[in-house]
Amino acid sequence: MSRAFGYRAFGGPEVQFYFDRPDPRPGDGEILIQVRAIGVARIDHMLRSGLVRALNGHLPFPQVMGMEAAGDVLAVGTGVTDITVGDAVFGFALSGAGTYAQTTVLPAANAARKPKALPYEWAATIPVSGTTALDGLDRLDLPEGSTLLINGVGGSTGQITAQLARSRGLTVIGTGSDSKRAEAEALGVAFASYTVGDVVEQVRNVAPAGVDGLIDLVGGDSLRSVAALVTDARQLLSAADVAVSELGGEYLPRRLDRASLETVAALMLNGTVDPRITRTYSFDQSAEALAAVETGHTAGKLVIAV
Structure with missing residues (x-):
């Protein structure tokens, strides 16, 4: 027992x-x-x-x-x-x-x-948080120098996504409550606060023309408020809301396989991901x-x- x-x-x-x-x-x-x-x-x-x-x-x-x-x-x-x-x-x-x-x-x-x-x-x-981040970035496959918006950057998946994105040479903008600002900025994320001003305006201040990719970890009204910031809706992914398809985006397909687990473990060991x-x-x-x-x-x- x-x-x-x-x-x-x-x-x-x-x-x-x-x-x-x-x-x-x-x-x-x-x-x-x-x-x-x-x-x-x-x-x-x-x-x-x-x-x-x-x-x-x-x-x-x-x-x-x-x-x-x-x-x-x-x-x-x-x-x-x-x-x-x-x-x-x-x-x-x-x-x-x-x-x-x-x-x-x-x-x-x-x-x-x-x-x-x-x-x-x-x-x-690793199984949920780590591989969700890996799957999202691999699915978007943004070239170095691109701008990524992470909706809900303060949680574990958001923070791992930010670290992986930065290691791939991406500029990262993240949304979250203001209590998560310090953690996000410590990872090199340009932070847009839900609780201080208009989130869309804050993101536009960093990326006036919009962002190249968007990974949503929140869903609902929060997703809808930022979805238009991505320049191509096909580069909009959500791990939190299947209704993302109504916005032209895609619900993040998951691999859940051993190779993904091993990849994230190796990234932790080499210091890329904490x-x-x-x-x-x-x-x-x-x-x-x-x-x-x-x-x-x-x-x-x-x-x-x-």
Whole structure:
């Protein structure tokens, strides 16, 4: 038996609870891990709230929270030959097992070996935050010298996107609440504040002719307010709002593969990317960690150490 943190129905924080469950058994192509660190992501409370039922609407309750984790392999399922018991790994939980747990299963194809020098806490930030940033920039494929607008630069994905973009020679403008200005500017981002003046006007002051690419991490009215700033709507991506297609843009297609995980891990090791972990919680503080992300005001990345 192992302990997990999940939810008994779709809803708000009131449906969350801890419960005991048998250790999951790895199926074909899966690995069972002892979880060492969990990345806390916006998608976690969205899944709990029932906002993306295409991903979890078919699964029985209780469901375990979370999609990203790092840990040590306890067992492997049939067909897994490139990861072995004892390996330190990190990756996505895509089979409904969840990651806010002492043990969980990951698809081997969506997991990678953790480099020895990479802390578990850093590795746990890669599956959602790190690879979203990589996928967005690779999809836009902007040439050096181009201008990129990141809508919602203050969170973990936004900060990693900014770091990767700067390493590719892009000029980066980012939007966010004024409390996130210092963090963004420390990364070389020209900051446009939601709370101080008109965001569009602030961006135009930096890029009068508009921006070459736009990665949206917020969605909703915030996305609509800045969408017209991109000179070509085909260079508008959103990782937060499928309605971006109504604006001529594209909902960010995700790769979720081992190669992407390994690429971001290498970028962390060589100093290109820092996950900007601002607080580490204990497993008993899972609800507190999730609540902090759910406010939308957290800067950087939060992780849970198990």
